[in-house]
Amino acid sequence: MQSYTEENYLKIIYHLSVISNPVQTNAIAEKIQTKAASVTDMLKKLSDKELVDYIKYQGVTLTEKGKLTAINIVRKHRLWEVFLVEKLNFKWDEVHEVAEELEHIKSTLLVERLDEFLEFPKVDPHGDPIPDQHGNFANLSFIKLSKLKTNEKGTITGVSEHSSPFLKHLEKLGLTLGKRVEISEIIDFDGSVELLIDDKKLNISREVAKHILISK
Amino acid sequence: MQSYTEENYLKIIYHLSVISNPVQTNAIAEKIQTKAASVTDMLKKLSDKELVDYIKYQGVTLTEKGKLTAINIVRKHRLWEVFLVEKLNFKWDEVHEVAEELEHIKSTLLVERLDEFLEFPKVDPHGDPIPDQHGNFANLSFIKLSKLKTNEKGTITGVSEHSSPFLKHLEKLGLTLGKRVEISEIIDFDGSVELLIDDKKLNISREVAKHILISK
DNA sequence: TAAAATTTTTAGATTTATCTAAATTTAAAA
DNA sequence: TTTTAAATTTAGATAAATCTAAAAATTTTA
Ligand SMILES: [Mn+2]
Ligand SMILES: [Mn+2]
Ligand SMILES: [Mn+2]
Ligand SMILES: [Mn+2]
Numbered sequence: 001m002q003s004y005t006e007e008n009y010l011k012i013i014y015h016l017s018v019i020s021n022p023v024q025t026n027a028i029a030e031k032i033q034t035k036a037a038s039v040t041d042m043l044k045k046l047s048d049k050e051l052v053d054y055i056k057y058q059g060v061t062l063t064e065k066g067k068l069t070a071i072n073i074v075r076k077h078r079l080w081e082v083f084l085v086e087k088l089n090f091k092w093d094e095v096h097e098v099a100e101e102l103e104h105i106k107s108t109l110l111v112e113r114l115d116e117f118l119e120f121p122k123v124d125p126h127g128d129p130i131p132d133q134h135g136n137f138a139n140l141s142f143i144k145l146s147k148l149k150t151n152e153k154g155t156i157t158g159v160s161e162h163s164s165p166f167l168k169h170l171e172k173l174g175l176t177l178g179k180r181v182e183i184s185e186i187i188d189f190d191g192s193v194e195l196l197i198d199d200k201k202l203n204i205s206r207e208v209a210k211h212i213l214i215s216k
Numbered sequence: 217m218q219s220y221t222e223e224n225y226l227k228i229i230y231h232l233s234v235i236s237n238p239v240q241t242n243a244i245a246e247k248i249q250t251k252a253a254s255v256t257d258m259l260k261k262l263s264d265k266e267l268v269d270y271i272k273y274q275g276v277t278l279t280e281k282g283k284l285t286a287i288n289i290v291r292k293h294r295l296w297e298v299f300l301v302e303k304l305n306f307k308w309d310e311v312h313e314v315a316e317e318l319e320h321i322k323s324t325l326l327v328e329r330l331d332e333f334l335e336f337p338k339v340d341p342h343g344d345p346i347p348d349q350h351g352n353f354a355n356l357s358f359i360k361l362s363k364l365k366t367n368e369k370g371t372i373t374g375v376s377e378h379s380s381p382f383l384k385h386l387e388k389l390g391l392t393l394g395k396r397v398e399i400s401e402i403i404d405f406d407g408s409v410e411l412l413i414d415d416k417k418l419n420i421s422r423e424v425a426k427h428i429l430i431s432k
Numbered sequence: 433t434a435a436a437a438t439t440t441t442t443a444g445a446t447t448t449a450t451c452t453a454a455a456t457t458t459a460a461a462a
Numbered sequence: 463t464t465t466t467a468a469a470t471t472t473a474g475a476t477a478a479a480t481c482t483a484a485a486a487a488t489t490t491t492a
Contacts, residue, residue, distance in 0.1 A: 005479065025440055038480055040441055045478090057440060057487055088329035098323045107314045113304040221449065241470060254450055256471055261448095273457055273470060 002051075004104050007073055008032060009042050010051060011103075013062055014070035022059030071135040077103040078124035079114050085125040086118060092125040092176075093167035126167075127158025127177055127213060142213035145181070145193065146206060153182045158213035166211065173202060175212060218267075220320050223289050224248060225258050226267060227319075229278055230286035238275030287351040288327075293319040294340035295330050301341040302334060308341040308392075309383035342383075343374025343393055343429060358429035361397070361409065362422060369398045374429035382427065389418060391428060 002010070012031045016023045025043070029036045047054040051066035062070060080102040084090040090098075112133065115121075122138050123129055129137045142158050156179045159167065170176065174197060184201065185194040191206035204212075218226070228247045232239045241259070245252045263270040267282035278286060296318040300306040306314075328349065331337075338354045339345055345353045358374050372395045375383065386392065390413060400417065401410040407422035420428075 003478080026438090034479090035481065036440060037442080037482080041479075084326070088326070088333055090325070090329070094325070098321065098326055101321045101323075105314065105317050107317075109306070109310070110300070110304070110314055113306070117304055219448080242468090250449090251451065252470060253452080253472080257449075 001106075002049075002069065006042070006046060006049075006051075007069070007104055009039075009046060010062070010066055010070040011073045011077075013052065013060060014067065014074065017062060022053075022055075022061045024059045028060075068135050071131050073103050075131045075133075075135075076105070076111055078128055078130045079111065079118060079121070081124045081126070082118050082121045082130070083114060086121075091167075091171070093164040093171070095125060096162055096164075123158075125177070126162055127156075140215070142215060144210055145195075145212035145214050146191075146209040148183045148214060150183050150186055153180065154214035154216045155180050156212060157215045159211055160213060161211035166208075169208070170212070173204065174198065175202075175204075181214070217322075218265075218285065222258070222262065222265075222267075223285070223320055225255075225262060226278070226282055226286040227289045227293075229268065229276060230283065230290065233278060238269075238271075238277045240275045244276075284351050287347050289319050291347045291349075291351075292321070292327055294344055294346045295327065295334060295337070297340045297342070298334050298337045298346070299330060302337075307383075307387070309380040309387070311341060312378055312380075339374075341393070342378055343372075356431070358431060360426055361411075361428040361430050362407075362425035364399045364430060366399050366402055369396065370430035370432050371396050372428060373431040375427055376429060377427035382424075385424070386428070389420065390414065391418075391420075397430070 009028065009032065012028055013023050016027050016031065020027070025036050025039045028043075029039045032039070043052065043054045043060050046052045046060075046066065050063055051069060052060045052062055054060045077099045080099040081095040084095040084098060085092060115133075121130055123140070127140075127142075129140050131137050140157070143154070144160070145154070145156075148154060156175060156177055158177070159170065175181075179197055182196040183193060184196050186192075187194065187203075192203055193206065193209045194201060194203045196202075225244065225248065228244055229239050232243050232247065236243070241252050241255045244259075245255045248255070259268065259270045259276050262268045262276075262282065266279055267285060268276045268278055270276045293315045296315045297311040300311040300314060301308060331349075337346055339356070343356075343358075345356050347353050356373070359370070360376070361370070361372075364370060372391060372393055374393070375386070391397075395413055398412040399409060400412050402408075403410065403419075408419055409422065409425045410417060410419045412418075
């Protein structure tokens with residue numbers, strides 16, 4: 001059994017290892033809002049528990065056991081986010097903080113029943129895939145909106161930035177999941193993107209376009 | 217803001233103060249499965265935070281602030297129990313442990329939305345009243361089944377014992393909330409109670425009868 | 433490749449919630 | 463009203479998670 005704190009470390013290491021493997025001490029420290037020295041202490045502990053492979057000064061990798069634990073936390077986090085949006089009418093920018101707490105509730109019966117109650121959702125309110133009870137993800141392929149060329153079309157199916165200000169901004173612009181968009185022009189001057197959505201023209205900054213994920 | 221541990225102390229003190237006021241150190245220690253010395257430490261801390269009035273060697277009483285905090289935890293506990301039974305098909309003996317964890321989730325938006333989603337339930341799956349957001353309870357009056365006399369009738373509306381073995385036992389006997397019962401005989405020998413339920417005769421021990429709550 | 437900068441680890445302290453054992457206070461019994 | 467028993471508190475330790483400051487290792491730059 002892992003503590004609340006250990007679970008958070010495993011989850012962060014899991015997310016960071018998508019970007020770089022092995023994961024570095026400072027990267028974890030930044031994400032978890034703590035000091036590098038504290039991270040080192042915890043890595044030793046997780047290593048003793050065989051949840052990570054840790055080499056001094058080199059970084060850390062999840063073991064199979066650690067990875068499964070991490071994925072289970074991600075599963076719970078995303079299922080709770082679906083619950084909050086679908087059943088309790090939370091907005092997509094309001095769910096993350098609460099899910100950060102709910103993801104640590106231990107009961108496996110609860111998770112499986114929740115999954116069933118939500119009718120086995122495949123993605124969370126931000127388009128992120130929800131692993132099944134064995135840790136398997138559906139195969140989803142996204143392209144950044146910023147990678148699309150003029151006249152290309154696609155459907156918004158995810159976001160790669162989860163901050164409340166960003167999500168509220170998208171909401172206001174009507175750029176929500178499931179919406180069909182077409183690139184009408186890419187402005188040379190600043191790289192900003194003009195797109196057609198619901199037959200209306202809309203200009204978004206390149207920065208925003210980078211964080212919108214599209215499937216065709 | 218209170219810690220998980222502080223919240224548990226407040227909740228236990230709240231429940232114990234129904235039985236005896238002020239609440240004694242040893243009573244808390246037993247309920248919280250800890251040592252008296254640890255309780256003393258925590259009572260000092262809660263007193264510093266003005267959540268309890270504490271007099272050395274005399275015992276402890278909740279302040280208004282402490283009482284409201286405690287009631288809010290009870291509110292969350294019971295709402296989550298309703299959720300687990302009504303929405304996730306948990307049995308009434310399976311909910312308590314999970315609710316012990318869920319009751320500490322902080323978001324007030326979550327609690328209010330959950331209450332709404334459940335259509336503002338007045339009682340939990342064990343018949344215990346659910347306080348509203350201001351801490352007010354509906355006025356419910358129960359009598360112990362063991363206090364009823366021969367030929368008296370009533371409806372099962374609560375239980376005063378929440379252990380899983382007891383609740384499973386009642387379930388098996390068909391003695392669930394809402395069931396109408398009539399006392400057909402009280403056995404002199406052992407005080408056990410013979411009752412009519414669904415037109416069938418059933419004999420239950422005095423011990424069981426004491427923990428079944430009836431309204432007329 | 434030697435010096436500088438960055439990253440990471442160690443050493444030692446702190447905070448929170450525990451504990452055991454001993455001392456103190458209060459309540460009960462003789 | 464002493465004496466005894468029970469309840470409670472204090473003193474001092476421990477474990478988990480954190481911190482600061484300093485030392486060590488690694489990487490980058492010159
Ligand atoms: Mn999230
Ligand atoms: Mn999400
Ligand atoms: Mn309960
Ligand atoms: Mn209950």
